[in-house]
Amino acid sequence: MALTSHTFSTDNHGWAELLPQRKPSKSLHGTHRVPWVVIGAGVTGLSAARRLAEHNPDDHILLLDARRLGQGASGRNSGYAVAISQFSGEFDPEQEKNYRRVERINAQGLNLLRQQVNDHKINCHWHEQGYYHTAADTKSLQEYENFKDHLNRLGYDHTLLGKDELTERLGTSLYQAGIHIPQGVLLQPAALVYGLGDTLPANVTLHENTPVLKINHGEPCVLELTDGQITADNVIVATNYEAPKLGFIKRYIMGSTLSGSFTRQLTKDELESLGSLKEWGVLSLHSGGATVRLTNDKRISLRNTAEYHGAVLMSDAFLAKRREIHRSAFDKRFPQLAQVPFEFSWSGVEGISQNFTNFFGRQTSNIFLAGGYNGSGVSRGTAFGAALADYACNMPSDLVSDCLASAPAKWIPPRPFLDIGAFFKVKSRFIGVGLDR
Incomplete structure (x- = not known):
């Protein structure tokens, strides 16, 4: 079924409802040619776009969201940035390495968020009392x-x-x-997303209410919009459970x-x-x-x-x-x-996902994807976004290795x-x- 702007319907509820009205950025129209496009302006996409900008200061990066900022899952969670995850059931010694891997990812995501909130003085009711x-x-x-x-x-x-x-x-x-x-933080999730979106590097342009309706694979990729088209050398998909709408991780999330x-x-x-x-x-x-x-x-x-x-x-x-x-x-x-x-x-x-794993990695030669946080997306999604940008730029790190080690989804x-x-x-x-x- 062909996608339309109505495929990404929303409402005005959520944590954004508790905040003053924010004027959204302009939607994107016309024909454009850029090195990088990030699809999805939740915590993962915002983190990926910021890290891409640091690695590629001379490149113009487009960050697109089908809705207004704060109306996706990143503005509708309960506002916990966790460092330690609860794994149901008895402790499994054979899974100890995996437990520690997940906590390293959580901790790095929390550290990245803390730095961004402090550096940009983001008022998101950051409460670091666990x-x-x-x-x-x-x-x-x-x-x-x-x-x-x-x-x-x-x-x-x-x-x-x-x-x-x-x-x-x-x-x-x-x-x-x-x-x-x-080790953990309480916050106002919509205020966090607003603050991160309003303090992006100068070479990142955010366009809200700009759904991507189709990705034509190739080198470069061609992205079809409601009223326009983008040709991009590289694409990062950070749309979480909506990734199957664009043809990715179908039957897995x-x-x-x-x-x-x-x-x-x-x-x-x-x-x-x-x-x-x-x-x-x-x-x-x-x-x-x-x-x-x-x-x-x-x-x-x-x-x-x-x-x-x-x-x-x-x-x-x-x-x-x-x-x-x-x-x-x-x-x-x-x-x-x-x-x-x-x-x-x-x-x-x-x-x-069926077995509560995450998604991270390369989908094609120039399309990269992260998502599927099973309810722990604030800190983990931030880490996955930064790591995905590193991975797309061929910059190995311990964080990239930890994200790549996620178990295959059933x-x-x-x-x-x-x-x-x-x-x-x-x-x-x-x-x-x-x-x-």
Whole structure:
């Protein structure tokens, strides 16, 4: 099926809804000839474009996004830049090298982001106090034991917390046990993307609302736009779960649609009922558990649904139904805030592979691709973008080697088997979720 601009539909929801209106950059029209094109202006594409500009200061680099900045997955996540990932299940000694490889990638991505935020004074509510992994029910309590063992074996800093300590810090008595990970950052994801996009090097030009409808392979490549054409020597594809629309990693990646809600801003008395911390983030130790944050601007954000929804955003009618699920989870955690309404709800799509691996490397002689972060895209996507630019410029590094070592993705069957399999794959993450949802 031929792509059109409507293939990349969006809405005005997400973390961008909490920010002042931003004027988008101009869409691109006409005929152009450039050495480099980066498709996708999320954290991966922004990171790749910035690194390409450093390596090629005399080259003009076009950075294109089908939507407005901040309306893709990079502006619709929950705003965690993690350094340490949770691997479900018992520690596998045969996977220790892989565990450490993933954490090296996360750490490098976090370091790159920290440097860019500091250098360009990006106001994205950067909060470097770590986050909490929590457990409220039987299955998550088993994962608590698994993760504790994982952290001990790998020698990573962490603090174990009981119910009383969590209640004192977070203002909810739901959680029975938790682990505080100090190496990590909470942030406003749309503000981060805005800041990164508005501080690009001089030889990078960002064009929003400029979908690439087709790539004609060759040396050079020819990219077809809604009203124009680009001839490019090299192309970097950073469109994550939408890469199959351009003919890449078909049958290897799918999109899972998640949804969440924000409260209105809390009053002083309401904030005082939430414990001792002014800002915090909770990641459930159950794969289907709720992600909850007390944000810098004094809202509670809660996300606890995931489903196969055709890899598209939810309509307002669908969101209204999911909002009821958010409300139930909120009231269960914060009965003292039962009078506090939700002000905004949003959905977003994460790119996942069947075996939860990542994608990185060369697709053709002059087309390069990265994506598939399985919900950990802020830090890892930043690292993959920088590494992909290094790789495309024939500049080897330890980071490139780590990214290239990602396990091959397992094959995903075509439709209708895809729809059936994806539905049950995503649904399975909620088995035994209990109180954690």
